[in-house]
Amino acid sequence: MKILKQFTLGAATLAIALSATTMNVSAKTLKLAHAMPLEHPVSKSLAWFADEVTKRSNLRVKVYPNLTLGKEEATLQMVQNGTLAFTKVGGGLTATFSNQYKVLSLPYLYKTVEESKRILSGPIGDGILQSSEKDGFIGLAFLSSGSRSFYSNTKIEKPADLKGLKIRVQNSPIDIDTMKALGASPVPISSGEVYSALQQGVVDGAENDIPTYFSTRHNEVAKYYSSDKHTSIPNVLAVSTDIWKTLSPENQKIIKEVAKESLAVQDKFWDEYVDMAKVKLVESGAEILTADIPAFQKSVQPVYEKFKKDNPSLVSLLETIQNAK
Numbered sequence: 001m002k003i004l005k006q007f008t009l010g011a012a013t014l015a016i017a018l019s020a021t022t023m024n025v026s027a028k029t030l031k032l033a034h035a036m037p038l039e040h041p042v043s044k045s046l047a048w049f050a051d052e053v054t055k056r057s058n059l060r061v062k063v064y065p066n067l068t069l070g071k072e073e074a075t076l077q078m079v080q081n082g083t084l085a086f087t088k089v090g091g092g093l094t095a096t097f098s099n100q101y102k103v104l105s106l107p108y109l110y111k112t113v114e115e116s117k118r119i120l121s122g123p124i125g126d127g128i129l130q131s132s133e134k135d136g137f138i139g140l141a142f143l144s145s146g147s148r149s150f151y152s153n154t155k156i157e158k159p160a161d162l163k164g165l166k167i168r169v170q171n172s173p174i175d176i177d178t179m180k181a182l183g184a185s186p187v188p189i190s191s192g193e194v195y196s197a198l199q200q201g202v203v204d205g206a207e208n209d210i211p212t213y214f215s216t217r218h219n220e221v222a223k224y225y226s227s228d229k230h231t232s233i234p235n236v237l238a239v240s241t242d243i244w245k246t247l248s249p250e251n252q253k254i255i256k257e258v259a260k261e262s263l264a265v266q267d268k269f270w271d272e273y274v275d276m277a278k279v280k281l282v283e284s285g286a287e288i289l290t291a292d293i294p295a296f297q298k299s300v301q302p303v304y305e306k307f308k309k310d311n312p313s314l315v316s317l318l319e320t321i322q323n324a325k
Contacts (some may be wrong), residue, residue: 004074007063008323019106027054027060028056028058028059029059029060030053030059030061030085030086030138030243031061031062031069031084032046032049032061032062032064032086032088032167033064033068033070033075033078033087034046034065034068034072034088034193035065035071035072035156035191035211036066036215037065037215037216038065038066039215040194040215040272040273041211042088042143042145042235042255043066044260044269045143045265045266045270046063046065046088047063047065047271048063048223048265049061049259049265050063052159052192052258052262053254056254056258057094059247059251061085061086065221069084071190071191072090072093072190073093075089076093076094076137077098077168078313079136079137079238079240079321080137080240080241081136081242082136082240082241085239085240085243085320086237086238086239086240087238088143088235088236088237088238088261089236089237089238090170090191090233090236091104091105091142091146091233091234091236092104092105092169092170092171092172092174092175092231092233093170093171094132094139094238095105095172095174096173097132097135097137097224098132098135098137099131099311099313100128100129100132100314100317101128101131101132101236102172102173102174102307103307103314103318103321104126104128104179104233104234104257105170105172105174105231106231106295106303106304106318107174107178107230107231107296107297107300108230108300109284109321109322110232110325111233111325113144113147116232116234117144117267117317117325118325119321119324120144121142122233122324124233124317124320125142128317129141129236131223132239133241134239136240136242137239137240137241138240138241138243138244139236139237139238139239140237140238140256140259141237141260141263142234142235142237143234143236143262143263143267144235144265144270144281145209145211145230145232145233145235145270146210146211146274147292148207148209148229148231148232148233149207149208149225149227149228149229149230149231150162150167150205150206150207150225150228150230150291151206151207151208151219151226152165152167152204152206152223152224152226153205153222155224155226155289156205156224156226156228156284156289157226157289157290157291157292158292158295158296158297159295159299160181160183162179162182162184163183164184164185164215165184165185165204165205166184166185166202166203167184167185167203167204167205167206167207168187168189168190168203168205168207169186169187169188171188172188173310174303175185176231177303177306178231178300178303180246181299181300181302181303182299182300185324187203189202189203193210194206194216194218195218195221196214198218198221198222203304205222206218208229210274211270211274211277212274213225213277213281214277214280215277219281219284219286223285223286224286224289225281225286225288225289226289226291227288227290227291227318228293229291229293237259237262242245244248259265260295265306283301295324296319
């Protein structure tokens with residue numbers, strides 16, 4: 001009897017294990033695509049997000065990094081039409097797809113990166129993330145990406161140094177207006193084309209954060225990185241509105257929780273990577289310059305005047321952000 005009982009318990013345990021395995025294999029697979037290379041801190045954060053959602057839910061999240069499924073514009077469009085569940089895109093790009101995100105691209109909107117994190121992780125940020133539901137995607141989190149600065153083979157230390165230079169920007173009206181205010185010629189180009197554009201002289205420079213400058217090897221074709229810190233535009237982790245509506249309330253709750261937790265994970269990966277990248281950049285021959293930030297701040301004031309004139313419906317949101325400092 002004892003042997004039979006042990007056999008029965010063993011069979012039951014095996015059945016449970018097989019059942020769990022079957023559930024894992026048959027779990028609904030959701031795709032997450034982004035443009036970052038594997039070593040980039042955002043890529044690591046998204047891998048963590050995918051793993052945690054897979055562990056905690058009956059969903060399976062598969063990540064497609066490094067432009068595997070296309071450029072950021074393409075993946076966001078795939079999210080909008082429901083053929084892709086998640087994507088990571090730059091906040092500047094989301095502005096061309098959903099109205100409230102426009103305010104995020106304004107230059108020197110915050111005094112510090114820490115201030116931007118505080119504001120965007122609270123009710124103001126949540127409101128912006130939810131505002132795009134009608135546009136086909138819902139923002140789950142703003143992943144901090146430090147600040148963006150210029151890089152080129154020409155030293156850019158003050159606004160006058162930009163005069164006449166062709167600078168790659170995201171396809172965002174505010175980014176374009178900012179370059180014009182600084183005397184540069186804005187050239188909207190997809191992120192995956194920046195290296196060749198710099199190499200071939202299609203543009204004289206670009207602007208981005210330190211991790212992206214390093215991980216995409218743009219330092220090979222643009223020696224000088226100027227720390228003017230003109231914008232702190234976060235990355236947006238977005239989910240398809242159509243796919244979101246098909247998920248159970250329980251799975252939606254899990255995804256929101258993991259997205260919220262990923263903010264601290266992102267900060268950790270980001271800070272570690274910035275410290276490493278700065279050392280490697282200097283070793284490779286790149287130069288990190290100090291810029292005249294007050295001069296840059298003064299030069300971009302017309303951008304705010306134009307923004308308010310062109311976007312009267314967003315003036316209240318802008319003032320709310322400015323008053324939250």
